[in-house]
Amino acid sequence: xxxxxxxxxxxxxxSVRYERNRAVKTKLKTLEKKFQSSLESKDGDQARxxxxxxxxxxxxxxxxxxxxxxxxxxxxxxxxxxxxxMQSGGKSQKPPAKEKPPAKEKPPAKEKPPAKExxxxxxx
Numbered sequence: 001x002x003x004x005x006x007x008x009x010x011x012x013x014x015s016v017r018y019e020r021n022r023a024v025k026t027k028l029k030t031l032e033k034k035f036q037s038s039l040e041s042k043d044g045d046q047a048r049x050x051x052x053x054x055x056x057x058x059x060x061x062x063x064x065x066x067x068x069x070x071x072x073x074x075x076x077x078x079x080x081x082x083x084x085x086m087q088s089g090g091k092s093q094k095p096p097a098k099e100k101p102p103a104k105e106k107p108p109a110k111e112k113p114p115a116k117e118x119x120x121x122x123x124x
Contacts, residue, residue, distance in 0.1 A: 024061055031057055032075075039082055047086060051079045 002008040031054040038046040055076055061067040 021066055024057075024066055028054070028057055028061060028067070035079065039086060042086060044083070044087055047083055051083060055079065 002011050031050065035047065035050040035054050038050045058067060058072045058075060062069045062072040
């Protein structure tokens, strides 16, 4: 229970923000499901439109730090890839990997000079 006026006000603000954030997150989940269903139905125009709406909502959520910006970037990239894959019939259009040139051979390691052995005459 809040003891001061400022604590009471902070409790009110927190509850309002909690409800607002929860509504936005729920909306994001719903929009993502709509996009996934349009992908499964192979409807290109519907998928692009739902992706546009979802990406806009993601950007707004990232602006208020409700969703991390890296997560938003990851989602946007995966959606763009999914749309391209759907249009190309499930085949990604990556260029073939370049062959690496053969590795240079290393020169043989230098041999260490033999260790000096002490004669019994020197140690006395």
